[in-house]
Amino acid sequence: MxxxxxxxxxxxxxxxxxxxxxxxxxxxxxxxxxxxxxxxxxxxxxxxxxxxxxxxxxxxxxxxxxxxxxxxxxxxxxxxxxxxxxxxxxxxxxxYTVEELLDLGEGFFKLEVLNKIASAEITRQQHQGEPMDEVEIRLAYQVALRDRLNLPGVAQSMRYRRSAHVSAAAIDKAEQEVREKLEGSASVQFLAQWAPWCQAMERKYPESYARVRLVHQESREAISIQPVRMSEGEWMASLDAQKAEEAASIQKLNKQMTRQFLEEQIEAREHL
Structure with missing residues (x-):
């Protein structure tokens, strides 16, 4: 080239x-x-x-x-x-801006759903003893739905489409399933654990995250030095539990802020 x-x-x-x-x-x-x-x-x-x-x-x-x-x-x-x-x-x-990240995050979510659908189709063909090619099956879903679902980073065409043995009806069904999941809570769950999105939420709502982190910072400081009442094993277990609790709190906040941002986006569009 x-x-x-x-x-x-x-x-x-x-x-x-x-x-x-x-x-x-x-x-x-x-x-x-x-x-x-x-x-x-x-x-x-x-x-x-x-x-x-x-x-x-x-x-x-x-x-x-x-x-x-x-x-x-x-x-x-x-x-x-x-x-x-x-x-x-x-x-x-x-x-990327937060709005661009939202589009990309939803695109990654759609690809994740499609990959799960493709994996199920691969398993189905294997169990039925049909000749199959995992690459062709995965690519068939992506290429067919590239424009219909506005998927990020996908080739426009493929060479061995027939080798996938994926029908037009199966493609249509996959599109419907992706759209349904996109409208449900699964997409929020995905965004809330996608690192770039979580970082963007913390930049957009710094005070909300600061409050949660302050609470856990105080908890960490309270046991930063091994308490006399605890054995070393108990102390280490307590530190691990505190880390897990903080991670769970941040994950919960990620979901909360994601929903808030999406609601704000809807309200902004309604006032245009």
Whole structure:
């Protein structure tokens, strides 16, 4: 593709990524001229981010190492996974607004639901003794619902769609299930444990988080030195219990603030 996408092979699995980027020419997205420019732009953005972040680079190298063991559709799925890793790194670095994070978080949630649906379909085909390919099944759901569900970081097409043995009716059913779960409490639960979103909530509602953290800080300080009445084992157990209690309190607050933010968004739209 005449692009400078290679990395020095001094890092673990860098050679695998170099093989991976060369094999992007095998994907359907590259073969379709009207899509190729988008594929090149996606890969350029990914490689630029990889050059700037050692942790992202390492993660993508591992993905590449696994992706090159199979067909062109596994390469396409690998690029999807790398782009999702890039989005997560950007989110952790605070590169998105809260509103953008909400869209991305919901996108990640939809992909998680789709992956569970695909896993169930893989299990069903295995139990029925049908010839199946896990990569094709997972990619089939993502590609088919890419635009309908506005999924982040997904290829536009795949080469071996028929090998997935996933019907149009199954795709429609999956879309309905994703939309239903998005409207339910599961999406709030997902956001409340997604690190970039939780960090954004604490930045938006600092006083609420400060109050909760102050309570637990006082509890920590009360047993920061081993009390005479406690054995070392009891003291360590008490410290562990305090940490677990604080984590549970923050998780509860994450859900509360997420619901509050969503309600504020609805009210703002109603007043437009």
């Amino acid at each position: 005449k692009q400078n996408w290679e990395f020095p092979t001094t890092e673990a699995n860098a050679a695998s990524f170099n093989t991976f980027q060369a094999r992007l020419t095998e994907t359907v997205d590259y073969g379709a001229e009207h899509v190729r420019q988008n594929l090149v732009a996606r890969t350029n953005a990914l490689v630029t981010a990889m050059r700037e972040s050692a942790s992202l680079r390492s993660e993508c190298f591992v993905i590449a190492h696994e992706a090159i063991t199979s067909c062109a559709d596994r390469i396409a799925l690998g690029l999807n996974d790398m782009e999702l890793a890039k989005i997560s790194h950007d989110a952790q670095a605070g590169k």
